[in-house]
Amino acid sequence: MSDTHEPDLHADATASPGEQLRLERENQGLSISEVAGALNLRPAVVRGLEEDSYEEVPIATYRRGYLRAYAHLLGIDDAPVLAAYHARFGSQDAAQRKVTPVQISKPPSRLGAWLFRLVSLLVLAGLIGLTLMWWQSRGGGEPPSIGESDPVSVDRLDGSASVTEPDTSADGTGPDSLPPLPEEVAEAESTAQALGEETDDTLADDASVDAELAASVDASDAAREEQDSEATADEEQDSEATADEEQQQTTAEAEQADAATAEPQDDTGRLAFTFNEQSWTEVFDANNQRVFVGLQEPGTTASVEGEPPFRLTVGNATGVELVWQGEPVDLVERAGANNVARFTLGE
Numbered sequence: 197m198s199d200t201h202e203p204d205l206h207a208d209a210t211a212s213p214g215e216q217l218r219l220e221r222e223n224q225g226l227s228i229s230e231v232a233g234a235l236n237l238r239p240a241v242v243r244g245l246e247e248d249s250y251e252e253v254p255i256a257t258y259r260r261g262y263l264r265a266y267a268h269l270l271g272i273d274d275a276p277v278l279a280a281y282h283a284r285f286g287s288q289d290a291a292q293r294k295v296t297p298v299q300i301s302k303p304p305s306r307l308g309a310w311l312f313r314l315v316s317l318l319v320l321a322g323l324i325g326l327t328l329m330w331w332q333s334r335g336g337g338e339p340p341s342i343g344e345s346d347p348v349s350v351d352r353l354d355g356s357a358s359v360t361e362p363d364t365s366a367d368g369t370g371p372d373s374l375p376p377l378p379e380e381v382a383e384a385e386s387t388a389q390a391l392g393e394e395t396d397d398t399l400a401d402d403a404s405v406d407a408e409l410a411a412s413v414d415a416s417d418a419a420r421e422e423q424d425s426e427a428t429a430d431e432e433q434d435s436e437a438t439a440d441e442e443q444q445q446t447t448a449e450a451e452q453a454d455a456a457t458a459e460p461q462d463d464t465g466r467l468a469f470t471f472n473e474q475s476w477t478e479v480f481d482a483n484n485q486r487v488f489v490g491l492q493e494p495g496t497t498a499s500v501e502g503e504p505p506f507r508l509t510v511g512n513a514t515g516v517e518l519v520w521q522g523e524p525v526d527l528v529e530r531a532g533a534n535n536v537a538r539f540t541l542g543e
Contacts, residue, residue: 473515
C-alpha cells in the first residue's frame with residue numbers, strides 16, 4: 197500500500213470499478229480484511245465495492261467516496277475508477293437525486309401546548325383587568341335612577357333650551373304647575389263628602405262595638421276574680437295539708453335518730469390511728485388480709501376496720517397514737533430497738 201505504486205498499464209480500461217480495485221489489490225497481495233481495517237470499513241462493504249454490488253452502501257455520494265478512498269489506499273489514480281463507475285451507474289445516481297426528500301413535521305410538544313394555553317389565559321386576564329380599570333376611571337357605576345331630583349333640560353319650539361326643576365312639593369304641585377280644572381274640583385268635593393259620610397258611619401259602628409267589648413271585658417273580669425278566689429282557697433288547703441305531712445315526717449326522722457343514738461356502737465373491729473410523725477404502717481386481719489398499708493405523713497389520721505385479731509407493724513412508733521375498743525394502745529412499750537412495733541391485738 198505505497199502511495200508511489202504504479203498501476204498495471206496493461207489492465208483492461210473497460211473493466212468495472214470494482215474489478216479494477218480487486219485486480220490491483222490482488223497484485224499487491226492484500227486481503228479484504230486488511231483493506232477493510234485500513235479503510236475502517238466492514239469486510240462486507242469492501243467485498244461489495246469489488247463486486248460492484250452497492251446494497252451495503254445505498255447512497256451514491258458514499259459510494260464514490262469509498263471508491264476514491266479505496267483507490268488512494270492502493271496508490272492508484274481514482275479518475276479511471278470513478279469514470280468506470282459513472283459509465284455503469286450514472287443513470288441510477290441521477291434517478292436517486294430526483295427523489296424529493298420527505299419532510300416530517302413533528303407535532304408540538306405538550307410543554308409548548310401548555311405554554312400557549314397559559315399565555316392565552318394571561319392575555320385574556322390582562323384584557324379583562326384593563327377593561328375594569330377603564331370602567332372605574334370613567335366613574336363607572338349604576339345609571340342614575342328616574343326618581344333623582346336633577347334638573348331636566350327641555351328644548352323649546354324656538355330652538356332654545358330651558359331647565360325645568362323637578363316636582364318637590366308634598367302634593368305633587370310645584371310652583372310652575374297648572375291650576376286644577378273645574379271638573380276636577382267638583383269631583384274632589386264629591387269624593388270628600390262621600391268619605392265624610394262613610395267616616396261618620398264608621399265612627400258610630402266603632403262606638404257600638406266599643407260598648408259591647410267593654411261589657412264583655414267586665415264580665416270576664418268578674419269571672420276571673422271568682423276563679424282566683426277559688427284557686428286561693430284551694431292553695432291554702434293544700435299548703436295546710438303539706439305542712440302537716442312535713443311535721444309528721446320530721447317527727448318520725450327525729451325518733452329514728454334518737455333510736456340510732458341510743459344503740460351502742462360496736463368498735464370491736466375498728467382501729468383509729470393518729471400520726472404525729474412520719475410512719476410506715478401495715479395491718480393484717482384475722483383472714484390474713486392486708487387491710488391497711490402505706491407511708492403516712494405527719495398530721496394525718498386513719499380508721500381501719502376488719503375482723504380481729506389484727507397483726508400490726510408500726511414504724512416510728514413513738515410518733516403514732518392508736519385507739520382500739522375506745523382505749524389507747526401503748527406503742528412505746530411494744531417498740532423494739534429500731535422504734536418499730538410488731539404485735540397482735542384481739543387474740
